[in-house]
Amino acid sequence: MLPQDRIQELTSQLNYYNDQYYQHSQSVIDDFTFDKLLAELQSLEQQYPELTLPDSPTLRVGGTISKEFHTVYHRFPMLSLGNTYSEADLTEFDARVRKGLNGEAFEYICEQKFDGVALSMTYENGVLVQGATRGDGVRGDDITNNIRTIRSVPLRINAGQLPALFEVRGEGFLPLAEFERINKEREDIGEPLLANPRNAASGTFKQQDSGAVAKRRLDCYLYSFLSEESVFDTHEESLLQLADWGFNVSPTWEKCADIEAVMSYIAQWETKRFTLPLNTDGIVIKVNRYDQQRELGYTAKSPRWAIAYKYKTVAATTTLNSVSYQVGRTGAVTPVAHLTPVLLAGTVVKRASLHNANEIARLGIMLGDTVFVEKGGEIIPKVTGVDLSKRSEAVLPIEYPTHCPACGTELVRREKEAHFYCTNEKHCPPQRQARFEHFIQRRAMNIESLGEGKIELLIDRGLVETPADLYELTSEKLLGLQKTYPAAPGPASPVLHEDGSEEPGKTRTVKFGQKTVDNILSAIDRSKSQSFANVLFALGIRYVGNTTADRLVDYFGSIGALMAAPLETLAGVPDVGPRIAESVYLWFQDDENRRYIERLRAAGLTFVSERKEVAQESESLAGKTFLYTGTFANFSREALEERIAANGGRLLSGVSKKLNYLIVGENAGPSKVQKAQQLNVTQLTEDEFMAMLGSE
Numbered sequence: 001m002l003p004q005d006r007i008q009e010l011t012s013q014l015n016y017y018n019d020q021y022y023q024h025s026q027s028v029i030d031d032f033t034f035d036k037l038l039a040e041l042q043s044l045e046q047q048y049p050e051l052t053l054p055d056s057p058t059l060r061v062g063g064t065i066s067k068e069f070h071t072v073y074h075r076f077p078m079l080s081l082g083n084t085y086s087e088a089d090l091t092e093f094d095a096r097v098r099k100g101l102n103g104e105a106f107e108y109i110c111e112q113k114f115d116g117v118a119l120s121m122t123y124e125n126g127v128l129v130q131g132a133t134r135g136d137g138v139r140g141d142d143i144t145n146n147i148r149t150i151r152s153v154p155l156r157i158n159a160g161q162l163p164a165l166f167e168v169r170g171e172g173f174l175p176l177a178e179f180e181r182i183n184k185e186r187e188d189i190g191e192p193l194l195a196n197p198r199n200a201a202s203g204t205f206k207q208q209d210s211g212a213v214a215k216r217r218l219d220c221y222l223y224s225f226l227s228e229e230s231v232f233d234t235h236e237e238s239l240l241q242l243a244d245w246g247f248n249v250s251p252t253w254e255k256c257a258d259i260e261a262v263m264s265y266i267a268q269w270e271t272k273r274f275t276l277p278l279n280t281d282g283i284v285i286k287v288n289r290y291d292q293q294r295e296l297g298y299t300a301k302s303p304r305w306a307i308a309y310k311y312k313t314v315a316a317t318t319t320l321n322s323v324s325y326q327v328g329r330t331g332a333v334t335p336v337a338h339l340t341p342v343l344l345a346g347t348v349v350k351r352a353s354l355h356n357a358n359e360i361a362r363l364g365i366m367l368g369d370t371v372f373v374e375k376g377g378e379i380i381p382k383v384t385g386v387d388l389s390k391r392s393e394a395v396l397p398i399e400y401p402t403h404c405p406a407c408g409t410e411l412v413r414r415e416k417e418a419h420f421y422c423t424n425e426k427h428c429p430p431q432r433q434a435r436f437e438h439f440i441q442r443r444a445m446n447i448e449s450l451g452e453g454k455i456e457l458l459i460d461r462g463l464v465e466t467p468a469d470l471y472e473l474t475s476e477k478l479l480g481l482q483k484t485y486p487a488a489p490g491p492a493s494p495v496l497h498e499d500g501s502e503e504p505g506k507t508r509t510v511k512f513g514q515k516t517v518d519n520i521l522s523a524i525d526r527s528k529s530q531s532f533a534n535v536l537f538a539l540g541i542r543y544v545g546n547t548t549a550d551r552l553v554d555y556f557g558s559i560g561a562l563m564a565a566p567l568e569t570l571a572g573v574p575d576v577g578p579r580i581a582e583s584v585y586l587w588f589q590d591d592e593n594r595r596y597i598e599r600l601r602a603a604g605l606t607f608v609s610e611r612k613e614v615a616q617e618s619e620s621l622a623g624k625t626f627l628y629t630g631t632f633a634n635f636s637r638e639a640l641e642e643r644i645a646a647n648g649g650r651l652l653s654g655v656s657k658k659l660n661y662l663i664v665g666e667n668a669g670p671s672k673v674q675k676a677q678q679l680n681v682t683q684l685t686e687d688e689f690m691a692m693l694g695s696e
């Protein structure tokens, strides 16, 4: 292939990956391959500078700005970092720095390379006035409202000596625990899982509704301070001061006297990084003194005084011995790979995720194959490929089951879904058990004293078949029940030592003594006063999470109204689209479900909403109707709704002739505003609304 053709090909390929990565929060290929292709392009361009294309990804920072947010210009450009996967390159970097500084003494600061999204925050007189994404490095998206939802980002700094105007930068990220929590919740209600924490964080920061952003508890580690005034002499001083001002600075950084110290920092963190609360993908090495940073300067794309060392993904090879299939709460069947135990990043791996049937086909993997397993930040490692050079004659195809491994029902695959499903929702044993677990969770009926195997035992003994049966349990039925189980897979399962010896797994005994029984029965009794929204969530209707349950309850107020609602009405409820509407509608059409509701109702569960009692503040909005759109500086959605009610106003669910006022916030929905204009509805800014309240 001619160099110009290859350059052309690489340029358009890499631009496509950049677009997917930064605009759509998706990784089409892995970072290592991306970086290799970029390095190839770079070296071709160095050989043939005249062939460099004007839109080459080597010339610019990867992201762009989007149309959905206001554009802001960065006071100081937000650059990328040169990166390498080799120690030899680091030695070269060190030599370049040495040369650039003419033999002057210098130090490095080593930091983790956090794998999230670069954020910039501007403070004026100690108050956070703007938050932005990196964008194309020159201009970014104004996501101030979204950044305000990060609890560890101070909205105001109370310190004596502050520069009047300064900027801090850091990495916004979704902590691993939060990522797992969200995915568990999504799995529970049948939503597709988020692919990885970085892309999830990036997607979240781009959402328009900052209320939804706040629900995902994002965090941010700060690593840079910028100001026109010279405030600090070194990067080290700035990190210490930032932490002192209350910013979240990861305590993982270290000052290194020379490149050898840098190398040992790198070695030390190679496996230790897996203990951090977020994913990292390498180390950032920065020259400590600011005057030396200025002396070294910048290329078009990155500083010359810093470099990123990236770890190669931690992978191991082992044999795929068998595949088992797990059935989740919503009936989704997930294949699990069983492997010859292998040591990976300090832990023994015996099982790995295979995701779904598509993934098995994509990998082209067979039983008996030698496979690659990789560990990301997620708890469960994944199988990422096959070593075909090691394939023997004896491999066997993986026969994906046609019937549920638990109950024998024929599996189905719904349109556009990656998983096969067992549709025997009510009687398939793992689905039934998961249905109970969903029902008793804290955010549903809060009967968690029934957790940890107790439900399993009740089902085993035929004491309960559906959650409605819980309300017929008595002390006599429960007292004295007991069973010993082998420990579930997890930390307590058989331990394998590096010499190959194995410790047997622990067992656990579930026992119903008097105290346990009293606790359970009183929790069951108390659950009758859980709110209607909790009960609706507890029913376990596909796609109905807590938020959707709240919206439905707000709209319909009672189970009767909800059950009677036609499909179109359901689809018109705020935040409920056609997909959720259909799921809810069909659920209530089912006779068995209707009988289930009857039994729960008879047991005394709450099926009407008690509108939240709000203390009356004034009559200033009496007789007037309101609707709001967008986000507000002074109110969350809930707070705004409360203020309206507390001052005698009434909230409507859509723009109609009955509407008096539309309160328009930032990033308002254009369709509501347009409709309000057509119907001559008065529009209010947040300030005007506050003036009406008399609370200005």
Ligand SMILES: NC(=O)c1ccc[n+]([C@@H]2O[C@H](COP(=O)([O-])OP(=O)(O)OC[C@H]3O[C@@H](n4cnc5c(N)ncnc54)[C@H](O)[C@@H]3O)[C@@H](O)[C@H]2O)c1
Binding pocket: 017, 018, 021, 026, 027, 028, 029, 030, 031, 032, 034, 035, 061, 062, 079, 080, 081, 083, 111, 112, 113, 114, 115, 116, 117, 118, 119, 134, 170, 171, 223, 284, 308
């Ligand atoms: N897989 C894909 O399809 C794909 C596509 C595009 C980019 N990428 C990946 O993204 C990388 C390029 O991204 P980039 O241009 O954002 O550069 P980069 O991520 O390599 O380096 C710059 C960024 O590092 C981050 N960072 C984390 N910790 C830091 C610290 N302690 N100090 C300073 N900065 C820190 C900042 O967000 C900064 O913007 C590529 O090397 C590639 O691995 C992957």
Ligand SMILES: [Zn+2]
Binding pocket: 327, 404, 405, 406, 407, 408, 409, 422, 423, 424, 428, 429
């Ligand atoms: Zn089944």
